[in-house]
Amino acid sequence: MADDHENPAADPLNAQTPLALRQPLIDPFGRAITYLRVSVTDRCDFRCVYCMAEDQHFLPKKDILSLEELDRLCTAFVERGVRRLRLTGGEPLVRRNVMALFRSLSRHLRNGVLDELTLTTNGSQLARHAAELADCGVERINVSVDTLDPVKFKAITRWGDLAKVRAGIDAARAAGLKVKINAVALRGVNEDEFDDLIRFAHADGMDLTLIETMPLGEIGADRTDQYLPLSTVRAQLAERWTLEPLAYKTGGPARYVRVAETGGKLGFITPLTHNFCEGCNRVRVTCTGTLYMCLGQEDAADLRAPLRASEADAMLHGAIDEAIARKPKGHDFIIDRDHRKPAVGRTMSVTGG
Numbered sequence: 001m002a003d004d005h006e007n008p009a010a011d012p013l014n015a016q017t018p019l020a021l022r023q024p025l026i027d028p029f030g031r032a033i034t035y036l037r038v039s040v041t042d043r044c045d046f047r048c049v050y051c052m053a054e055d056q057h058f059l060p061k062k063d064i065l066s067l068e069e070l071d072r073l074c075t076a077f078v079e080r081g082v083r084r085l086r087l088t089g090g091e092p093l094v095r096r097n098v099m100a101l102f103r104s105l106s107r108h109l110r111n112g113v114l115d116e117l118t119l120t121t122n123g124s125q126l127a128r129h130a131a132e133l134a135d136c137g138v139e140r141i142n143v144s145v146d147t148l149d150p151v152k153f154k155a156i157t158r159w160g161d162l163a164k165v166r167a168g169i170d171a172a173r174a175a176g177l178k179v180k181i182n183a184v185a186l187r188g189v190n191e192d193e194f195d196d197l198i199r200f201a202h203a204d205g206m207d208l209t210l211i212e213t214m215p216l217g218e219i220g221a222d223r224t225d226q227y228l229p230l231s232t233v234r235a236q237l238a239e240r241w242t243l244e245p246l247a248y249k250t251g252g253p254a255r256y257v258r259v260a261e262t263g264g265k266l267g268f269i270t271p272l273t274h275n276f277c278e279g280c281n282r283v284r285v286t287c288t289g290t291l292y293m294c295l296g297q298e299d300a301a302d303l304r305a306p307l308r309a310s311e312a313d314a315m316l317h318g319a320i321d322e323a324i325a326r327k328p329k330g331h332d333f334i335i336d337r338d339h340r341k342p343a344v345g346r347t348m349s350v351t352g353g
């Protein structure tokens with residue numbers, strides 16, 4: 001890697017120069033973009049039935065941004081006022097040497113220009129990375145666990161091993177990371193398990209968030225069969241648990257209640273039954289440098305070309321500005337028998353969940 005002191009961005013994984021903050025990103029609806037989710041790989045070691053087809057095709061390596069390019073891209077957003085950065089995927093921890101990216105991005109935490117560096121993971125590789133994540137300044141992580149039944153877990157993830165994931169969660173907690181469990185609500189699959197998931201998460205001081213399935217990508221299955229409205233789930237849970245609404249927000253789309261019996265927090269992400277776009281503060285970048293201004297819309301901007309065209313960041317910032325000026329008001333997900341096609345063609349593993 002070139003030693004170019006004129007342009008620290010040329011070697012971003014070693015860059016130490018403090019950032020000069022630029023014009024913040026404000027979209028046409030006056031929403032400040034302060035949160036970036038970055039899919040660092042489209043690959044995953046699971047094949048969750050609602051997320052990917054079993055024979056999912058992955059992107060050629062040449063199309064994927066290098067770790068240095070990902071760092072440069074994230075840093076450009078941090079310069080523009082992004083305060084929270086979440087690495088996701090695919091499965092972020094299967095990307096080779098991904099810890100080098102965490103390590104380099106952690107400089108923004110130390111420099112005070114970033115409030116949070118975090119990750120969404122399936123937990124399969126967490127046991128070996130937890131301590132280093134904590135050392136990089138990661139404080140809380142999301143781990144996806146849809147069921148506590150090992151056989152069902154295998155059926156949902158096709159390739160996953162629940163014992164490994166639970167060991168990963170234990171390692172994360174032992175390393176001092178705050179863990180939130182995410183579970184997608186699936187009709188006829190885990191709808192009888194929410195009580196157990198609440199007890200499991202809250203017994204160890206972990207928050208739990210339930211997520212509605214979103215119509216993203218062709219997965220070779222009918223989503224009307226999987227879709228379970230969380231309005232129904234919440235009403236049923238309220239028959240057994242005391243759910244006290246909380247003002248608490250993490251800056252994300254989840255709405256939280258406290259479960260009085262456990263003292264723990266329970267979140268609901270309801271893109272279908274309740275549109276959460278109003279306060280949207282986020283954009284997403286894929287591992288190929290495609291910027292999606294909305295999870296549920298097709299419009300996107302290519303940031304890889306301006307990134308690769310020049311070592312300076314002027315073109316990149318120009319492309320980011322143009323894209324944010326087009327951020328739509330919101331998505332309009334619908335799942336019913338008349339809407340069998342996904343809202344967008346790409347799966348969550350491409351855009352980054």
Ligand code: SAM
Pocket residue numbers: 044048050051088089090091092120121122123142143144182183184211212213214215216348349352353
């Ligand atoms: N591999 C990591 C993981 O498992 O958390 C990060 C990527 S994964 C795509 C992020 C989250 O998106 C997971 O919690 C997953 O369950 C969720 N997800 C994937 N496809 C979804 C869909 N169609 N609707 C709702 N959630 C989905």
